Amino acid sequence: MDAIVANPSSATAAAHVMPGSGFKVSARDCNVYYGEKHALKSVSVDIPDRSVMAFIGPSGCGKSTFLRCINRMNDTIPICRVTGKITIDGQDVYDQSLDVVQLRARVGMVFQKPNPFPKSIYDNVAYGPRIHGFAQSRAELDQIVMTSLEKAGLLKEVKDRLTDSGTSLSGGQQQRLCIARAIAVSPEVILMDEPCSALDPIATARIEELIDELRSNYSIIIVTHSMQQAARVSQRTAFFHLGTLVEEGETGHIFTNPNDKRTQDYITGRIG
């Protein structure tokens, strides 16, 4: 919360702050091309630590594309090309010397559709710690799994059936399992790409509560189509439109008194 108070609230003002000065994630002049298509146009934004940043905007506006730049998930798309600079704690994400495996251990991701592996609940959570060699013993691994499930608010529901398949859970539980899976790698940043769009309102409320709890330990970036959700869970909001970042600032400010006419039109339902 301190970061929000301390920082100016518009995109133009934020652009003056140098990368690495108090922000967790900073992007400068970030462009993404899918083949010929210019999908993301010169986006610069700073994301504070230990808070929730929401990306809103109509479909195809580039918000998910930008999100996937931060942990370099766009690398898996052959025709995709990224220019500009994105830093985490001042370290360039696209630096040649940076290992993408280590980057993704620092930046967790939760997807639109819950995608637990077809393995047991335990193995789902233990997957990340195992591939990164975090645990020296079974007891240590157990500890990580339990803590992660606890933090994701799932432990009480699944502690008696950790060997059941992750896919046997309900949609909302599966999504919380995916969050626990991401947390188990102890990331610093968690990216959430419309994490509630496949869930019913009750499961959505659980996830939103969870995001609010996780805020004290992680920097969270959430892409959402629901403006109510952005207003409920985020401290800062960025509005994307047609591949550009139109406006970024304190959530309360964006939703009550936006500077840009397009933001105004979107939040009142006139475009999008």
Next chain:
Amino acid sequence: MSGLYFGTLAVLMLAAFFAVRSRAQALANVAAAPGMRDVRYSLHSLPIYHGLLAATLVLLPMLIVFAVGSPIVIKMAETQALARLPAEVVSDELSRGAALRDLYNILTGKFQGEASAQLKGAAEALRSATSYGNWIVFAIGVALAAAALFFSIGHVSSDFRARNSFERIVKMVLFACATVAVLTTIGIVFSVLYETLRFFFDPALKGRPTVTDFLFGTEWNPQAALRADQGDIKTAFGFIPLLTGTLLITLIAICVAGPLGLLSAIYLAEYATPSFRAWAKPVLEILAGIPTVVLGFFAALTVAPLIRGWGESFGLDIASESALAAGLVMGMMIIPFISSLSDDVINAVPQSMRDGAYALGATKSETIKQVILPAALPGIVSAFMLAISRAIGETMIVVMAAGLAANLTFNPLDAVTTITVQIKTILVGDQEFDSAKTLAAFALGFVLFFFTLILNVIALIIVRRYREQYD
């Protein structure tokens, strides 16, 4: 005659369809006319359903009459014709068959030499009785079809549920097709089972083995029981050498095709560029299209001498027909089954699984080993099982490359033989199925069927047990 019958059938069907449909359409037009929007006139079913139902009602009775009537006509006509021939000709089944062939040859003008007056008379009787009977069948069919046609025209009304009736008929036709397929399978199993039981328990059969001899005997030499006057010669129907031969060749084939097929599938699905995959996969699938007889002489003429040559340079004595040559080529044959099917199931694993693993920092090979392959396992197991079934059932390659000698050995450098090869060897050239030798083929077939059944059951259990379901 059947041309006329089916021509009439087609004409009547078309007539029924168009007549009934236009009648229903006329009713519908009345209902849709301005000022006539009245539920009482609107049709329950679309006009086309009235037409289709009428056409089906014409088709079915005519088909049934033909299917039932024709054999009856032939049977009665033949009986009448044979009645005109001397009793000694008719009493014996063989001479009766020969006489009938003569009669049909006279009718088609292919009779060699000069036919006797008696034969000619009988042939004439056959012809007239057949023609008479066919006209009766035709008359009954057309009468029923006409009745169906008038019934359908009379039944067109706003609340006649033509669609429901037609769909019920469609469902029954589909059910009939499924039943035919299932009954065929059951029929084959029972006919093989019946001959197998004869092989083991028919007291008239000379040289038949006991079940124990067959299942646990270690010597296979069916030629020993070839002739009836050799009844006292000790026969050898021990099935074990064939089983070990089959298993040995299948094992070699799977050792070749399993790793090659699965690894190429992983490469094609996960690493290859789309353009490479676009031509590599069809080329691999062409391998499955090579006739096995071609692969067989490739094995016998190219691979086997090659292996023999290599063996000699190492000081090994390798039979010119070896299990290794047959197994290697059979492995090549089943590579496409494993690679193509595995490639399909790997591709069917949702992208979200890969994304989930990558986002946790998994490398590509970790993702494949720990997430994609477990998720694709049921499909991969099915691919292997299909390939093994193909290998067990394969005949030509083994005939050509592995020989006919029923050696009880696990040495891949020896000549061996398989169950399928022996079935083929036993039956080629034989017409009568009344010696222990020929009936042995049915026993082998039954055992083969039983083995593949067990394999499929095992595969099913593996798939159920280790299924990692994703959604």
